[in-house]
């Protein structure tokens with residue numbers, strides 16, 4: 154269900170006034186996990202579950218497509234919000250671009266309105282770096298405390314992520330995320346056999362020997378296992394420092410080999426063409442970048458305009474799996490229908506705008522792009538970010 158959408162938004166001023174104690178330090182739970190593992194699904198689940206808390210949620214922005222992500226994350230009636238929004242159940246929601254610390258600072262101006270913060274990091278983030286900030290930033294530290302780090306692991310692809318080899322003995326980010334976690338949620342168990350699940354569990358265990366491991370579908374967990382872990386309290390005996398030492402932190406690029414590109418194509422697409430295009434991209438892997446290499450997409454997210462459909466459709470892809478889901482957002486009559494796609498993948502993702510549009514709209518139909526043209530028709534394809542074409 155509308156994975157990236159917060160439920161029932163109401164203006165922030167409409168929130169109840171009898172809030173939590175503003176003087177108390179607020180717990181923050183960091184939710185980490187590889188691209189597409191189910192972090193946002195977990196957040197949405199927590200937000201909609203019955204609980205007595207007023208929770209503020211900070212969603213990560215996916216890739217570079219800020220406009221896309223905002224509309225995926227918190228759009229209501231097609232409008233984009235940058236502000237914090239209060240949900241009917243008293244929870245707050247916001248989408249951020251960086252590691253979220255800035256968002257937390259801004260959020261603290263609204264203290265008294267919430268009593269818990271959930272922070273989703275980007276799929277490639279080093280949770281250690283994010284967690285450290287709460288320690289370095291003493292001002293922040295007096296307002297909030299880190300309650301725990303949760304790592305969501307994709308049961309289907311987790312093994313592949315965990316065993317991915319990095320140059321020069323670097324730890325891959327999936328292992329780093331698992332290593333630092335207090336709680337590991339192996340999600341998407343519906344997609345694997347018992348045997349496969351055992352393998353992932355063993356692999357996760359070998360990386361992190363002390364975290365609690367839960368297995369879920371659609372990130373559905375008992376909230377008492379997730380919130381108020383007090384994993385970093387001095388009482389718990391395991392200090393953050395120890396955890397951070399557990400994995401050697403590497404500086405600079407997490408993974409030079411992974412990149413993000415964003416495409417915006419005006420117009421409608423036939424549903425069958427959209428399916429064909431995605432299948433070519435994710436299954437057949439015969440969509441080539443400008444150097445002739447097949448594009449290797451790990452994560453795909455988008456909002457598309459399908460012919461004959463009055464509502465915007467969300468596209469979600471994780472490796473070779475994808476799904477299309479109609480959103481509650483209707484295209485307005487005077488609105489230019491646009492398809493926005495964000496691709497995250499390995500290295501070779503640069504493709505000319507013209508070529509992309511051609512492949513996308515006609516699913517590889519007759520070529521109309523002049524060979525070696527570097528001048529795409531911008532009237533139809535409006536943006537590509539992440540590489541210079």
Ligand SMILES: Nc1nc2c(ncn2[C@@H]2O[C@H](COP(=O)(O)OP(=O)(O)OP(=O)(O)O)[C@@H](O)[C@H]2O)c(=O)[nH]1
Nearest residue numbers: 187188189190191192193194276341370371372469
């Ligand atoms: N089959 C299956 N699909 C799931 C499950 N949980 C989540 N998904 C789907 O997996 C896709 C990615 O889920 P998200 O919650 O957006 O993952 P994420 O970790 O927030 O992704 P990024 O923010 O892009 O890194 C969506 O299409 C979800 O509907 C599950 O248990 N089983």
Ligand SMILES: [Zn+2]
Nearest residue numbers: 192193213273
């Ligand atoms: Zn997410």
